[in-house]
Amino acid sequence: MQTTLGRTLHALGLTLVILFTMFPFYWMVTSSLKDQSDLLASPPVWLFVPTLEHYGEIFADQKVVNAVINSLIVSVSTTALAVLLGAPAAYALARFEFRGKQDLWFWFISNRMISPIVLALPVYLLALQVKLLDTHLVLILIYLTFNLPIVVWICTDQFRSIPKELEQAARLDGANQWIIFRKIYVPLGIPGIAVSAIFSFIFSWNELLYALVLTRRTVQTAPVIATSFMSGYELPWGKIMATGTVIVLPVIIFALLVSKHMVRGLTMGATK
Amino acid sequence: MSFLRLDNVVKRYGDHKVINGVSFGAEKGEFVVFVGPSGCGKSTLLRMIAGLEDITEGDVSIDGAVVTNVEPAARQVAMVFQSYALYPHMSVFENMAFGLRMVKTPQPEIERRVKEAARILQIEPLLERKPRQLSGGQRQRVAIGRAIVRNPKLFLFDEPLSNLDAELRTQMRVEIARLHRDIGATMVYVTHDQIEAMTLADRIVVLRAGLVEQVGAPTELYDNPANTFVAGFIGSPKMNFLTGTVTAAETGRVMVANANFVGGSLVIRPRRGGVPKVGDMVIVGLRPEHLDLASPTPALQLRTDFAENLGGATQIYTQPKDGEMITIVAQGRPKITPGETLTVGVAPEYVYLFDERGVAV
Numbered sequence: 001m002q003t004t005l006g007r008t009l010h011a012l013g014l015t016l017v018i019l020f021t022m023f024p025f026y027w028m029v030t031s032s033l034k035d036q037s038d039l040l041a042s043p044p045v046w047l048f049v050p051t052l053e054h055y056g057e058i059f060a061d062q063k064v065v066n067a068v069i070n071s072l073i074v075s076v077s078t079t080a081l082a083v084l085l086g087a088p089a090a091y092a093l094a095r096f097e098f099r100g101k102q103d104l105w106f107w108f109i110s111n112r113m114i115s116p117i118v119l120a121l122p123v124y125l126l127a128l129q130v131k132l133l134d135t136h137l138v139l140i141l142i143y144l145t146f147n148l149p150i151v152v153w154i155c156t157d158q159f160r161s162i163p164k165e166l167e168q169a170a171r172l173d174g175a176n177q178w179i180i181f182r183k184i185y186v187p188l189g190i191p192g193i194a195v196s197a198i199f200s201f202i203f204s205w206n207e208l209l210y211a212l213v214l215t216r217r218t219v220q221t222a223p224v225i226a227t228s229f230m231s232g233y234e235l236p237w238g239k240i241m242a243t244g245t246v247i248v249l250p251v252i253i254f255a256l257l258v259s260k261h262m263v264r265g266l267t268m269g270a271t272k
Numbered sequence: 273m274s275f276l277r278l279d280n281v282v283k284r285y286g287d288h289k290v291i292n293g294v295s296f297g298a299e300k301g302e303f304v305v306f307v308g309p310s311g312c313g314k315s316t317l318l319r320m321i322a323g324l325e326d327i328t329e330g331d332v333s334i335d336g337a338v339v340t341n342v343e344p345a346a347r348q349v350a351m352v353f354q355s356y357a358l359y360p361h362m363s364v365f366e367n368m369a370f371g372l373r374m375v376k377t378p379q380p381e382i383e384r385r386v387k388e389a390a391r392i393l394q395i396e397p398l399l400e401r402k403p404r405q406l407s408g409g410q411r412q413r414v415a416i417g418r419a420i421v422r423n424p425k426l427f428l429f430d431e432p433l434s435n436l437d438a439e440l441r442t443q444m445r446v447e448i449a450r451l452h453r454d455i456g457a458t459m460v461y462v463t464h465d466q467i468e469a470m471t472l473a474d475r476i477v478v479l480r481a482g483l484v485e486q487v488g489a490p491t492e493l494y495d496n497p498a499n500t501f502v503a504g505f506i507g508s509p510k511m512n513f514l515t516g517t518v519t520a521a522e523t524g525r526v527m528v529a530n531a532n533f534v535g536g537s538l539v540i541r542p543r544r545g546g547v548p549k550v551g552d553m554v555i556v557g558l559r560p561e562h563l564d565l566a567s568p569t570p571a572l573q574l575r576t577d578f579a580e581n582l583g584g585a586t587q588i589y590t591q592p593k594d595g596e597m598i599t600i601v602a603q604g605r606p607k608i609t610p611g612e613t614l615t616v617g618v619a620p621e622y623v624y625l626f627d628e629r630g631v632a633v
């Protein structure tokens with residue numbers, strides 16, 4: 001009795017939370033499939049004949065296609081670099097003692113304490129000086145400064161949980177540091193690497209502030225384009241919603257692909 | 273010169289001295305066991321031989337070459353960890369092949385050697401499994417297999433059986449003994465289980481707080497312990513100790529007074545020929561298995577506390593008039609009533625004598 005009631009309440013609570021968090025998403029996707037009159041109808045219509053008109057429109061728009069490509073280039077490069085650079089750094093932090101380790105550790109998160117807007121102007125001036133404005137590289141570099149600490153933090157934690165004896169056994173087996181990292185730490189640290197890659201990808205994909213500040217025409221990213229629709233006299237809701245849906249999709253696909261690596265218990269059987 | 277030599281080896285963590293100058297040699301093919309209480313530095317010493325731990329002072333040499341500053345892999349030693357330390361993401365085959373792959377062994381040779389080791393350890397049907405799909409005993413076999421395939425100069429075992437249950441432990445102990453007999457390699461084995469030490473070792477090194485207390489064959493340590501620490505550590509159940517005062521002494525005959533002795537004193541023949549002074553405090557050591565309930569010449573009178581029936585033998589715990597509990601191991605199932613006073617005999621050659629500081633005399 002008690003448990004049935006408890007379970008019902010539990011389910012009800014969960015449903016509410018899901019409805020609440022998913023509703024904007026639902027609204028965005030359905031809106032992107034409505035035609036202009038359904039969109040502006042008041043009260044809102046729940047049943048309508050779906051249309052792909054807005055999608056046709058945005059994919060015909062070279063600007064949108066380019067923006068998605070730009071976003072992909074920037075996010076994929078950032079994520080790949082963050083993992084390639086961050087994972088070895090995490091290994092070092094997890095397993096070696098060296099001078100200044102604690103300071104480095106703190107420094108890694110300290111740059112997340114500063115509000116991004118504070119740095120926007122200095123970064124803009126810097127980019128201007130080195131003539132990197134409106135390039136993929138400048139976005140990749142600035143996103144790296146945000147993502148590397150996350151990758152390093154998550155991976156360090158993950159690597160620390162790998163029994164030290166494995167590394168020692170491998171050393172006795174004749175493996176050098178690099179092989180130990182590649183053959184022991186990377187395969188066993190995959191869950192952490194996957195999580196940090198997802199974070200890194202989502203951040204780079206959705207970032208708006210620096211993308212606005214540091215780009216002009218050529219490398220505008222998807223979020224920038226989505227907001228740019230709002231600048232005219234009219235609000236092309238359907239187009240904005242369709243763009244929004246297109247923007248969300250790659251993140252979901254990436255997260256789904258990577259999430260199957262986010263499993264626990266990889267080190268089971270190593271010890272005891 | 274010994275195959276494995278430790279020369280005054282010291283290990284310090286900061287100011288904390290963990291190994292206090294250990295010197296020791298093991299011959300080729302010898303099975304050496306390090307025993308000692310928890311925290312005495314057995315693992316540390318073993319890991320220093322392996323090269324996993326820096327050596328603060330002193331030298332380690334293997335097969336005539338000083339390896340103090342040589343990389344672990346180049347020392348050609350293999351180690352079996354207490355926690356097995358199998359690579360969890362690799363199959364049993366790959367676990368064993370890993371070391372061979374590191375030295376670029378050709379594939380057919382790898383297969384031959386892994387199969388051979390698997391045959392010796394009877395794990396052939398498990399080669400494709402992952403460690404998590406194995407039982408504790410099987411994991412330990414794989415860990416040993418990983419050591420065998422590399423054909424190392426020296427095997428190091430760090431309490432390899434302590435995670436196993438009693439039955440499996442006995443079985444694996446026999447297998448390790450057989451393995452040593454079959455491949456004849458030099459092995460250093462760490463344990464705090466003195467049965468493992470007694471049964472496996474050619475020579476036992478007894479450690480306490482980073483120092484070697486005594487080195488010798490198991491029977492030698494049992495018969496002739498250098499001090500009360502070794503005497504108490506080797507043998508199970510533990511040796512009983514009684515303190516007494518010397519009332520008369522001449523070469524080969526020492527009379528010791530203690531209230532538990534029949535007639536108040538006992539004549540002891542010191543095994544090491546020492547002659548303590550009259551009036552000295554001494555410690556008398558008696559092994560539980562040497563105390564005889566049926567002896568025609570009783571030596572001690574003890575009040576029974578309780579008895580444990582082990583089936584074939586009985587352990588009797590008695591409370592002496594002073595000092596700690598005295599254990600007696602009697603064969604069969606003698607009738608014992610708690611509170612009863614027992615008269616117990618002991619053959620003179622089985623009485624151990626130590627001076628006040630615990631050093632054998």
Ligand SMILES: Nc1ncnc2c1ncn2[C@@H]1O[C@H](COP(=O)(O)OP(=O)(O)OP(=O)(O)O)[C@@H](O)[C@H]1O
Pocket residue numbers: 285288290308309310311312313314315316317464
């Ligand atoms: N990294 C370290 N830093 C400081 N002290 C250490 C370190 N590693 C070990 N010690 C100390 O060294 C001593 C010996 O440790 P060791 O692991 O060799 O003991 P052991 O004889 O193997 O014990 P056990 O039977 O419990 O395994 C212990 O007192 C331990 O606290």
Ligand SMILES: [Mg+2]
Pocket residue numbers: 314315316430431
């Ligand atoms: Mg230990």
